[in-house]
Amino acid sequence: MGKVQNLFRYGLLEKMRISSYIQQEFLQENVRKNNFSLQIICLIIFVTEFANIARVLFWSRSGLGSRNNQIYFSMYCLLIFLGILWLVLRRVLKNASLRSQRTVQYAVTGLIFLWHIGLNTYDLYRDPSSGTTVLTTALLGLAFLIQAPPLVSTVQFSAYYLLFRMITAPLLDAGDRLNMTITFGVALAVSLANAHHTADALKKQKQVVEINAKLQELLQLDPLTRLLNKTTVECWVEQTLGDPGRANRSGGVVLFLVDLDEFKKINDHYGHPCGDYVLIQTAEAIRRTFSNAAGLGRVGGDEFAVFYDCLLTESQVLALQEKLAEQLEAIQWQSQPMMVRSSVGACICTHLQCTYQQLYAETDQMLYRAKELGKGRCCIRRLEAEDTHERKKNRAEV
Incomplete structure (x- = not known):
C-alpha cells in the first residue's frame, strides 16, 4: 500500500506539475497556442452559427414564430456574441500580463463549453434520441485545441464532468452515460498528454539553448579570468x-x-x-x-x-x-x-x-x-x- 501511495505521490502527481525550470516558457506557449486556437474556433463559430441563423430565418417554415426556433436563434446569437467577446478581449488584453491573458482564455473557453452543454441538454429535452454529438465534438475540440497545465486540465474536465452528470446525464440511458464518461476520460488524457509533450519539448529546447549559450560563452571568454578573449x-x-x-x-x-x-x-x-x-x-x-x-x-x-x-x-x-x-x-x-x-x-x-x-x-x-x-x-x-x-x-x- 505504501509503494502505491509513493508511486501516486512521486509519479503521477509529479507529472501533474510543470517544472519551475520551464514555467514561464510553458505559460508563453499556452497563450500563443490558445490565441491561435481560439481564432480558429471563432471562425468556425461565425460560419456555423450564421448558417444556422439563416436556416432559422429563411429556410424554416415557422421562422421565429415558434418557441423552439426562438430558443435556437437565441442560442446561436449567444455563441456568436461569445466569439465577438473573445476577439474584443484579445485586443484589449494584448499588452496585459501572460497570466491575465491565459485566465481570460480559459474563462471564454469555459463559457463556450457551457454553451455546448446547454444546447445538447436542450436537444435531449426536445428529442431524447438526438444523442450527444454536440457535447462530444466540443469536448474533444477542447482537449485538442486548448492547452492548459495538467492540474488545470484535471480540475477543468472534472468540473465539466460533474456538470454533465447533474444536467445532461439524467436524460441519457446507461449506455450513453458510460460512453460519455469514457469520452470525458479520453479528452482529459489527450489534454494531459498534450501538456506533457509540450513541457518535454520546451525543456529540451531550453537545454539546447543553454548549451549553445555556454558554448558561445566558452568561445568568447578567457577561461581563467572570465574576461573576453x-x-x-x-x-x-x-x-x-x-x-x-x-x-x-x-x-x-x-x-x-x-x-x-x-x-x-x-x-x-x-x-x-x-x-x-x-x-x-x-x-x-x-x-x-x-x-x-x-x-x-x-x-x-x-x-x-x-x-x-x-x-x-x-x-x-x-x-x-x-x-x-x-x-x-x-x-x-x-x-x-x-x-x-x-x-x-x-x-x-x-x-x-x-x-x-x-x-x-x-x-x-x-x-x-x-x-x-x-x-x-x-x-x-x-x-x-x-x-x-x-x-x-x-x-x-x-
Missing part, C-alpha cells in the same frame, strides 16, 4: 569602429592596454598557482576600475585590454590608471603583498576611419614607451583625423 575583443572593437552612427553618438573611442610588470618573477618565485591567482585578481581589479567600459579582455599572458566606446579626457585616463594601480597594490597571496604593478598604454581616438589594427598598434606603442620609461607608468596618444599628408599625434606621458 583576444579574438572577441578584436571583433567587438572592429564592430564598434565600423558602426556608421558611432561618431554622432560618442565622438570617439579609447583603448587601454594594461601589462603587468615583472609578472614572470612572480610566477618563477611563487609558482603558477600564485601567478594564476594574480591574473584573476588583476581581472577583478580591472572590472572594478573600468566598470563603465564597453569591453574588458585578456589579450595575452599578462596583458589586458579595456575599450571605451566614448571619449575620455587625458585626465580621466590618468585617474583610471591611478585607481587601477591602487587596486593592484592591494593584491596579496597567502597574506603576503605581491607588489603588483602595471604599465598602461592608452589611445584616445577621434579618427573616424581608424581600424582595430591601427588603434591597437598605436596603443601598443604607448605601452612599450611606458615600459621603456621605467614601468608603472601610463603613456597616452591622441589619434585624430588624418589630413592628406600626415597624421596628427599628440602625446602625454606620466
Whole structure:
C-alpha cells in the first residue's frame, strides 16, 4: 500500500506539475497556442452559427414564430456574441500580463463549453434520441485545441464532468452515460498528454539553448579570468569602429592596454598557482576600475585590454590608471603583498576611419614607451583625423 501511495505521490502527481525550470516558457506557449486556437474556433463559430441563423430565418417554415426556433436563434446569437467577446478581449488584453491573458482564455473557453452543454441538454429535452454529438465534438475540440497545465486540465474536465452528470446525464440511458464518461476520460488524457509533450519539448529546447549559450560563452571568454578573449575583443572593437552612427553618438573611442610588470618573477618565485591567482585578481581589479567600459579582455599572458566606446579626457585616463594601480597594490597571496604593478598604454581616438589594427598598434606603442620609461607608468596618444599628408599625434606621458 505504501509503494502505491509513493508511486501516486512521486509519479503521477509529479507529472501533474510543470517544472519551475520551464514555467514561464510553458505559460508563453499556452497563450500563443490558445490565441491561435481560439481564432480558429471563432471562425468556425461565425460560419456555423450564421448558417444556422439563416436556416432559422429563411429556410424554416415557422421562422421565429415558434418557441423552439426562438430558443435556437437565441442560442446561436449567444455563441456568436461569445466569439465577438473573445476577439474584443484579445485586443484589449494584448499588452496585459501572460497570466491575465491565459485566465481570460480559459474563462471564454469555459463559457463556450457551457454553451455546448446547454444546447445538447436542450436537444435531449426536445428529442431524447438526438444523442450527444454536440457535447462530444466540443469536448474533444477542447482537449485538442486548448492547452492548459495538467492540474488545470484535471480540475477543468472534472468540473465539466460533474456538470454533465447533474444536467445532461439524467436524460441519457446507461449506455450513453458510460460512453460519455469514457469520452470525458479520453479528452482529459489527450489534454494531459498534450501538456506533457509540450513541457518535454520546451525543456529540451531550453537545454539546447543553454548549451549553445555556454558554448558561445566558452568561445568568447578567457577561461581563467572570465574576461573576453583576444579574438572577441578584436571583433567587438572592429564592430564598434565600423558602426556608421558611432561618431554622432560618442565622438570617439579609447583603448587601454594594461601589462603587468615583472609578472614572470612572480610566477618563477611563487609558482603558477600564485601567478594564476594574480591574473584573476588583476581581472577583478580591472572590472572594478573600468566598470563603465564597453569591453574588458585578456589579450595575452599578462596583458589586458579595456575599450571605451566614448571619449575620455587625458585626465580621466590618468585617474583610471591611478585607481587601477591602487587596486593592484592591494593584491596579496597567502597574506603576503605581491607588489603588483602595471604599465598602461592608452589611445584616445577621434579618427573616424581608424581600424582595430591601427588603434591597437598605436596603443601598443604607448605601452612599450611606458615600459621603456621605467614601468608603472601610463603613456597616452591622441589619434585624430588624418589630413592628406600626415597624421596628427599628440602625446602625454606620466
